[in-house]
Amino acid sequence: MNQKAIVSLGIAGVVSSVFLGFFLIIPWQVAGVLVAVFIGISTLLLHYERGKTNESISHPKPEERHEEKENKQFTPRQEETGDQKVPLGSPLLPDRTKITKLEINDKFLDKTYEEARSKAVNVYDDAGLSFFSIQVFPFEDNPMVSVYFDFYSKWANRICSFQYSDLGSKLTHRLPNKLARTAQRGVFKDLPWKTSPHFLQVLSRVYDRIKPLSSVKDTNYMLFVTAFQEHWAIKFEDGLNGNEYWFDWDGKGLDENSIKAR
Numbered sequence: 001m002n003q004k005a006i007v008s009l010g011i012a013g014v015v016s017s018v019f020l021g022f023f024l025i026i027p028w029q030v031a032g033v034l035v036a037v038f039i040g041i042s043t044l045l046l047h048y049e050r051g052k053t054n055e056s057i058s059h060p061k062p063e064e065r066h067e068e069k070e071n072k073q074f075t076p077r078q079e080e081t082g083d084q085k086v087p088l089g090s091p092l093l094p095d096r097t098k099i100t101k102l103e104i105n106d107k108f109l110d111k112t113y114e115e116a117r118s119k120a121v122n123v124y125d126d127a128g129l130s131f132f133s134i135q136v137f138p139f140e141d142n143p144m145v146s147v148y149f150d151f152y153s154k155w156a157n158r159i160c161s162f163q164y165s166d167l168g169s170k171l172t173h174r175l176p177n178k179l180a181r182t183a184q185r186g187v188f189k190d191l192p193w194k195t196s197p198h199f200l201q202v203l204s205r206v207y208d209r210i211k212p213l214s215s216v217k218d219t220n221y222m223l224f225v226t227a228f229q230e231h232w233a234i235k236f237e238d239g240l241n242g243n244e245y246w247f248d249w250d251g252k253g254l255d256e257n258s259i260k261a262r
Contacts, residue, residue: 089138089143090142090143090144090145090166090167091103091145091166091169092104092145092166093136093138093143093145093166096138096139096143099136099138099207099213099221100200100203100204100207100221101204102134102136102145102200102203104134104145104147104200106193106194106197109147109191109193110191112147112149112164112171113129113149113191115171116149116151116162116164116171117129117149117151119160119162119171119173120149120151120160120162123153123160123177124151124153124155124156124158124160124177126153126154126155127151127152127153127160128151128152128187128188128227129149129150129151129152129187129188129191129227130150130151130152130159130180130184130185130186130187130188130226130227130228131148131149131150131159131184131224131225131226131227132148132149132150132188132191132192132193132224132225133147133148133222133223133224133225134146134147134148134222134223134224135148135220135221135222136220136221136222137217137218137219137220138219138220139215139216139217139219139239140217141217142167144165144166144167145165145166146163146164146165146166147163147164148161148162148163148164148224149161149162149164150162150184151187152180152184152185152186152187152227153180154185156177157179157180157185158177158178158179158180159177159178159179159180159184160173160177161173161174161177162174182228183226183228183229184226184228185228186226186227186228187227188227188230192225192230192232192251195251196225196232196251196252198252198254199223199232199251201254202223202232202234202249202254202259203221203223203234205254205259206234206236206245206247206259207221207236209261210236210245213236213238213239214238214239214240214241216239216240217239218237218239218240219237219238219239219240220236220237220239221234221235221236221237222234222235225251230251231248231250231251232248232249232250232251233246233247233248233249234246234247234248234249235247245261246261246262247259247260247261247262248260248262
């Protein structure tokens, strides 16, 4: 029932009640009650109709909500270069159309490691590097590359962890300093990026075997090595279907004898 019909019925009811009272067909007291009733019912119906209209405006149909969700899916930030638009990356991942091409070198790692080590020995004077890792989320709104350094203190039997993120280009001490598990005990004799200089090349080598991955926010990959085993591992994770791809690397060659899928 539309609002015009409600108003028309209300007016008709009021006029009829007045007419009946005027010609003494019903007592004036009854006519007054009927007028009030017709006005009250009309008012309630009008409020009800307006409420339905407002609700239909504020709550779109399921199909409309679905379209809105699709429209809000991730769109990479872009910069214009002539007639083309290029997805923007981050300081350590300048071009995220090439997700394994990282701007990481010995100079950067040496500097960041020394900063982390100086902080670690201020906490535990016998702290030594026990874990090294790089993790990348290439398709976040702001793509993020993180480098992790864990230091083991034999005296305290605790791990002191640090994370460098290129989002803020800073090193963060990740508290608390947890008790070391068996697989975390041990320190590197030599820095792993020095003994395995091809660690970035192995990322590209593995990715060539499994690509493409879904360009969604949760897609990520990680490369890490522990002093306990001096063993490298690589994991790529597809954020859309949840598939994980694990590989082991001996830290030396780049052939099938050195890189093995789990």
